Amino acid sequence: xxxxxxxxxxxxxxxxxxxxxxxxxxxxxxxxxxxxxxxxxxxxxxxxxxxxxxxxxxxxxxxxxxxxxxxxxxxxxxxxxxxxxxxxxxxxxxxxxxxxxxxxxxxxxxxxxxxxxxxxxxxxxxxxxxxxxxxxxxxxxxxxxxxxxxxxxxxxxxxxxxxxxx
Numbered sequence: 001x002x003x004x005x006x007x008x009x010x011x012x013x014x015x016x017x018x019x020x021x022x023x024x025x026x027x028x029x030x031x032x033x034x035x036x037x038x039x040x041x042x043x044x045x046x047x048x049x050x051x052x053x054x055x056x057x058x059x060x061x062x063x064x065x066x067x068x069x070x071x072x073x074x075x076x077x078x079x080x081x082x083x084x085x086x087x088x089x090x091x092x093x094x095x096x097x098x099x100x101x102x103x104x105x106x107x108x109x110x111x112x113x114x115x116x117x118x119x120x121x122x123x124x125x126x127x128x129x130x131x132x133x134x135x136x137x138x139x140x141x142x143x144x145x146x147x148x149x150x151x152x153x154x155x156x157x158x159x160x161x162x163x164x165x166x
């Protein structure tokens with residue numbers, strides 16, 4: 001049992017080391033036909049960067065929730081989503097259905113996800129205004145039971161921590 005815990009700890013530490021420590025600038029077309037440049041966001045306010053896809057069941061569970069958080073924090077935190085290796089029409093359908101009002105960058109070939117070393121969807125990065133990655137969360141940020149009751153909210157503590165960074 002002790003060995004299993006030790007191996008688990010080593011795995012978690014290795015995983016934590018795999019992600020970049022600083023935001024990697026990227027740019028690309030957005031689902032609404034615009035153009036996005038991360039460098040235009042850096043230095044202004046902290047960034048919540050979420051990698052997702054329509055072929056990812058956990059992303060489909062979490063997606064409808066994100067706009068409410070965006071509305072709550074939009075004056076203090078920039079929300080940006082990266083749609084990874086997806087058909088833009090499918091992604092656009094979901095984004096419209098969910099009512100997302102923040103930029104969604106198309107990462108058709110997965111280049112941005114590879115640069116950020118994303119191996120699991122969804123994965124979220126919490127980046128301070130200076131471009132330092134202060135936290136990474138692979139997996140669901142918001143969990144609900146079958147009746148819709150909130151089980152766990154990982155997102156709010158991450159966003160609040162992000163607001164406390166210089």
